[in-house]
Amino acid sequence: MKAKAGVNTEHLLDVIHLNRSLNRKISKTDFSDTIFPVKNKNQLNYLKNRLGDDLAYRIRAEIKAAQNKYGDDVESISKTVLTAICSIDSCYAGDHEYCKKSSLVCSSKRSYKFPYLPFICKGRVKFSNSDMKKIVDVVSHRTKIKTLKSSRFNTTSQKVECLFSAMKQCNPKHSCTFTKNAVHRDHSSIHISNCGPGVSLAKKLEATSVPLSISSRSPSIKALHQMQTRRNLDRLRNKCSSSRRRRQNSRRHQLYSVHKDLKGLSTYSNCNIDHTYIKTEQVARDVIQM
Numbered sequence: 001m002k003a004k005a006g007v008n009t010e011h012l013l014d015v016i017h018l019n020r021s022l023n024r025k026i027s028k029t030d031f032s033d034t035i036f037p038v039k040n041k042n043q044l045n046y047l048k049n050r051l052g053d054d055l056a057y058r059i060r061a062e063i064k065a066a067q068n069k070y071g072d073d074v075e076s077i078s079k080t081v082l083t084a085i086c087s088i089d090s091c092y093a094g095d096h097e098y099c100k101k102s103s104l105v106c107s108s109k110r111s112y113k114f115p116y117l118p119f120i121c122k123g124r125v126k127f128s129n130s131d132m133k134k135i136v137d138v139v140s141h142r143t144k145i146k147t148l149k150s151s152r153f154n155t156t157s158q159k160v161e162c163l164f165s166a167m168k169q170c171n172p173k174h175s176c177t178f179t180k181n182a183v184h185r186d187h188s189s190i191h192i193s194n195c196g197p198g199v200s201l202a203k204k205l206e207a208t209s210v211p212l213s214i215s216s217r218s219p220s221i222k223a224l225h226q227m228q229t230r231r232n233l234d235r236l237r238n239k240c241s242s243s244r245r246r247r248q249n250s251r252r253h254q255l256y257s258v259h260k261d262l263k264g265l266s267t268y269s270n271c272n273i274d275h276t277y278i279k280t281e282q283v284a285r286d287v288i289q290m
């Protein structure tokens with residue numbers, strides 16, 4: 001097909017698969033036992049698992065922020081991500097001074113919130129030097145220039161499937177019989193999925209020096225306008241804060257967060273950390289007894 005079309009193709013990587021492999025590698029890394037002040041092994045394993053999820057999330061966020069800042073400049077993306085990850089130990093210990101200089105996610109305006117860690121562990125993780133080496137090894141594997149180049153468009157299998165369905169619509173089997181038209185039809189389907197159906201058709205007509213006049217009362221222009229406005233409204237609805245909040249506050253998410261916090265509290269019940277809430281409960285009981 002490559003020889004027939006006469007176009008050089010490039011192999012791209014799926015970002016979701018890359019992130020999954022990153023998650024797997026980080027959750028498998030054997031962190032030192034002094035990372036959390038917990039003696040029970042089951043509790044320690046649980047907290048290490050949560051830490052793995054949180055670290056993977058942080059690395060993904062750093063890469064995304066660097067991609068937004070530098071675009072196609074792959075070398076500067078890998079440099080900034082690696083420098084940000086090298087100063088991650090102080091961030092997890094609660095000191096955000098180094099982050100302000102190096103990190104794009106944890107800045108002076110908005111510090112990182114550690115979304116996957118239990119409430120009491122936030123800002124109390126102590127990485128050793130060997131832990132940091134393991135983390136940097138995993139991150140350097142993800143921030144290789146070759147990997148970043150092949151994932152620069154953030155392509156996923158879902159997006160590719162979506163494009164295939166759009167191409168199928170433009171190349172129906174029963175009507176498209178000429179192979180020489182297939183490439184042009186593919187280009188047109190990609191144009192439609194990038195710009196939207198209305199704008200795409202208007203642009204194509206402009207390019208062929210037959211522009212659509214907005215003042216004309218033809219039903220085709222009305223239909224195009226309707227298609228475009230519907231698509232724009234759908235996109236806006238999905239992006240707006242209210243729909244995002246609705247998704248976040250779904251019943252399942254709430255239950256999961258409650259379970260997470262409760263489990264975090266129970267893991268710290270026997271360790272040496274001072275619990276202010278336990279003290280206040282005891283004080284209250286003493287006052288009642290008096």
Ligand SMILES: [Zn+2]
Binds near residue numbers: 090091106111
């Ligand atoms: Zn920080």
